[in-house]
Amino acid sequence: MRNIESIYSTLCTGCSACSNSCPQNAIAMKHNGYGFYIPEIDYNICIDCGICDNVCPIIDHKPSTYAIWASDEIRMQSSSGGFFSVIAEYVLNNGGVVFGAAWTTSIFVKHTFIESISDLDILRRSKYVQSEIGDSYKKVEYFLKEGRQVLFTGTPCQISGLYSMLGKNANTSLLITLDFVCYYNPSIFVLRKYLHDNYGIENIASVNFRTKKFGWISAVMEITLKNGEHIDINDMNDPFFLGYFNGYYAREACLKCKFASFPHKSDFTMGDFWKIEQHDSTWNDGLGTSMVFANNSKANKIINFLKAKFKRVEKVPFDWIREGQHNRHLPPQNKQYFNHLLRYKSFNDAIRMAYNSIYDVGLVCVMNYKNYGSAITNYALYKIIEDCGKSVYIIRQPANSDIKPTAPINFETFNYPQYSLAPIYNNIEDMKVLNNRCKQFVVGSDQLFNYNIYRQISGFIKLNWVDDLHSKSAFAASFGSNRILSDIEETLSLKNNLLRFKHFSVREESSISFVKNNFDIMPEFVLDPVFLCDIKHYRCLTANLRKHNVEIFSYILDPQENTAVIIKDISDRLKLSVTAVTDMWRDKANIESCWNLPTEINFSNEKWLASLMNCKFVIADSFHATCFAIIFNKPFVVIPNKQRGETRVLSLLNSLDIDTKRVLYNTDVVNDTEYLLNSINFDEVNKKLSILKERSFSFLRKILELDTLVR
Ligand SMILES: Cc1cc2nc3c(=O)[nH]c(=O)nc-3n(C[C@H](O)[C@H](O)[C@H](O)COP(=O)(O)OP(=O)(O)OC[C@H]3O[C@@H](n4cnc5c(N)ncnc54)[C@H](O)[C@@H]3O)c2cc1C
Ligand code: SF4
Ligand code: SF4
Ligand code: SF4
Known part of the structure; x- marks a missing residue:
């Protein structure tokens, strides 16, 4: 009997949702004794799909709920109350086949089938990892066609997958499906990494997630080693359990699971009846109680039929299930961070750091300054440190700064993962909590020490909010034009704080003496981070712009009519068109008053980079555009600014032995096509660059306290 029949004479409104939904047209809307419409089912064609019950807006869709004990012997070998074993025995005794998840000897989990009660134990007990289905669904189809009864057990999504594969028209009358209340299923690789890092995967003989040695408890793992040793893990703070219960191993589909809530597709749904003793103390005898939902009338019939096989079975109110047990909520925080850490940390370190939100390096920077070079420099340093196997927490200027940390970032795609961003703090005082989050602090590059910028970011880069226990460094710091801060008091404060730095490096050679003379520290000279970043990250950033073709890319910060003349001359000489871009602070009207050259102002950082990467020739008055011309081995000229x-560019060319004739003091070279295009020996430049890169990396290694630099 279907549930809709039970409401014919009481709550049925005659809305006809059931008859309109029936795939068999098995429901006719008839008149009851008073002439009202009620559904009538033709059981000769009804296929027992349950759709009518599910669509009925009146029926309470909560399934029948049972508390169940199998025999004590079965319960001791099962995770919960042993419901699975009883129903499996019923099917096997009928000559049927039972599918479920089993361990392999090499510690993987795969779906398999059994045909004998003596094999039942291989399917028993929960394995908290995704089982490989293989061709199980096809085998189910085969056995059903053979006329054998089949019990298929698995996650709710696997059961849905099975029904989808079998198709609407399959005869499923011999199929019984059993899923469970599914928190979520980690990948086998997570478990194997845990086992590998803690015990050596090659030493493991077996894993039992739910030993009942200590009673019926949710997480007690017994690991048996090949040497016969048993390791009992009875601690929710064990790294594997900590990560599992915090949702770190969930795939995206599990976070937004469409299958683990009612109505389930399966006939039965089982689980642990946690806290049942709060309703009836006689139900928890420490051996385990199954919570079983009969999701349709077929399931209810089977339970009634098997009543005598259970030690105890009772229909109980649905409300007895613990709040949150079925409407599960996975906390997604730190899942991505854990996954990221797992790539290069030990399992336990990755869990510990993700759980406590600990980062190797707090990168103190301004990530959204409206300047192509600055934004990409910051991104480059973030990637370099990450490629060194360190987790990075990006620390932005406090909210009360003039340059707002929340100002838009000029990347088309936000390339920083959410977990890498520290919250924005209101003021310097509030930033002190970061001492509990980061193992050390590194101040990033570009002109953060330039007073014009320094004062607009609350001087937070002097790290006066970092305590003495944490190491403080600056990588490729830049003071811009090497001017001392105009405010004497602030200069003194900066000096006192810089003296607390363990390592200090500058990206301009000219700053070495400036820093030494003014701050009493001897800085190291290192290359700008854009040179050290693996080029694959630039390719990634510009992956969607492979077809963005540019002939001459001109990036001039300060357009002037005489500069435009040079650009046009070079373009005519080289017979190449010009794409001109200028500083993103400017507006169109302002540019038109400076020169008469069509100029773009709305490039994204990615497009700016792709232009440099894909062009044939670069004309620049900017340090970073020159850097990228060198990185991408593009012929270029610099129009000094x-x-x-100007000083930075000259110093860079000098250190790479690049002829400064291409700094256009002398415009003669404009007429020399051969010189413009072919006079830079990039093989030699790259060799020199790699020596300087090695030196800079070696300094970074010191900062990051790495013995060997992972690159
Ligand atoms: C990943 C996972 C998450 C779970 N989450 C919850 C939860 O949040 N709340 C709750 O109450 N219960 C949960 N359960 C169910 C619970 O742990 C018991 O499996 C269930 O109550 C059955 O217990 P039993 O004593 O009847 O039989 P047991 O003998 O313990 O059950 C074994 C059955 O589970 C199936 N099975 C075991 N591991 C897997 C797997 N990895 N993939 C597919 N099928 C598997 C087997 O095929 C077999 O049918 C989960 C189970 C798993 C595997
Ligand atoms: S859907 Fe429910 S309320 Fe509507 S006609 Fe069918 S049984 Fe009655
Ligand atoms: S169970 Fe399915 S086939 Fe049977 S009456 Fe309801 S909707 Fe129609
Ligand atoms: S949570 Fe959902 S998607 Fe994930 S394993 Fe369980 S049923 Fe499948």
């Missing part, structure tokens, strides 16, 4: 970068 006395206010913004």
Whole structure:
């Protein structure tokens, strides 16, 4: 009998949702004795799919709920109350086949089938990892066609997969499906990494997640080693359990699971009847109680039929199930961070760091400064440190700064994962909590020590909020034009704080004496981070822009009519078109008053980078555009910009032995096509660059306290 029949004479409204949904047209809407419409089922064609019950807006869709004990012997060998074993025995005794998840000898989990009660134990007990289905569904189909009864057990999504594969028209009358209340299923690799790092996977003989040695408890793992030793893990703070219960191993589909809530597709859903003793103390005898939902009338019939096989079975109110047990909520925080850590940390370290939100390096930086070079430099340093196997927490300027940490970032795609971003703090005082999050602090690059920027970011880069226990460093710091801060008091404060730094490096050679003379520290010279970053990250950033083709890419921060003349001359000479981009602070009207050259202002960081990567020739007055011309081995000329970068560019060319004739003091070279295009020996430049890179990496190694640099 279907549930809709039980409401014919009481609550049925005659809405006809059931008759309209029946795939067999088995429901006719008839008149009852008073002339009202009620459904009538033709059981000759009904296929027992349950759709009518499910669509009925009146029926309470909560399934019948049972508390169940199998025999004590079975319960001792099962995770909960042994319901699975009783129903499996019923099917096997009928000559049927039982499918379920089993361990392999090499510690993987696969679905398999059994045909004999003597094999039942291989399917028993929960394995908290995703089972490999293989061709099990096809085998189910085969056995059903053979006329054998089949019990298929698995996760709710596996049961849905099975029904989908069998198709709507399959005859499923011989199929019984049994899923469970599914918190979620980790991948086998997570478990294997845990076992490997803690015990050596090659030493493991077997894993039992739910030993009942200590009673019926949710997480007690027994690991048996090949040498016969048994290791009992009876601690919720064990790294595997800590990660499991915090949702770290869930795949995205599990976080937004469509299958683990009612109505289930399966006939039965089973689980642990935790806290049942709060309703009836006689139900918890320490050996385990199954919570079983009969999701349809077929399931209810089977339970009634098997009544005598259970030690105890009772229909109980649905409300007895513990709050949250079925409407599970996985906390997604730190899952991505854990996954990221797992790539290069031991399992236990990855769990500990993710759980306590601990990061190897707090990267103190301004990630959203409106400047292509600055934004990409910051991203480059983030990637370099990460590639060294260190987790990075990006620490932005406090909210009360003039340059707002929340200002938009000019990347088309936000490339920093959420877990890498420290919250934005209101002020310097509040930032002190970061001492509990990061093992050390590194101040990033670009002109953060330039007073114009320094004062607009609350001077937070002097790290006066970091305590003495944490190491403080600066990598490739830049003071811009090497001007001392105009405020004497602030200069003194900066000096006192810089004296607390363990390592200090600058990216301009000219800053070495400046820093030494003004702050009494001897800095190291290192390359700008853009040189050290693996080029694959630039390719990633520009992956969608492979077809963004540019001939001459001109990036001039300060457009002027005479500069435009040079650009046009070079373009005519080389017979190449120009794509001109300028500083993103400018507006169109302002540019038109500076020069008469069509100019873009709305490039994203990615497009700016792709232009440099894909072009044939670069014309720049900017330090970073010159850097990238060198990185991508593009012929270039520099039009010197006395206010913004001339010294830096000259120093860079000098250190790489690049002829400064291409700094256009002398415009003669404009007429020399051969010189423009072919005079840089990039093989030699790259060799020199790699020596400087090695030196810079070696300094970074010191900062990060790495014995060998992972690259
Ligand atoms: C990954 C996972 C998450 C679970 N989450 C919860 C939960 O949040 N709350 C709750 O009350 N119960 C949960 N359970 C169910 C519970 O742990 C018991 O498995 C269930 O109550 C059955 O117990 P039993 O004593 O009847 O039989 P047992 O003999 O313990 O059950 C074994 C049955 O589980 C199946 N099985 C075991 N591991 C897997 C697997 N990895 N994939 C597919 N099928 C598997 C076997 O095929 C077999 O049918 C979960 C089980 C698993 C495997
Ligand atoms: S869907 Fe439910 S309320 Fe509507 S006609 Fe069918 S049984 Fe009655
Ligand atoms: S169970 Fe399915 S086939 Fe049978 S009456 Fe309901 S909707 Fe129709
Ligand atoms: S949580 Fe959902 S998607 Fe994940 S294993 Fe369980 S049923 Fe499948």
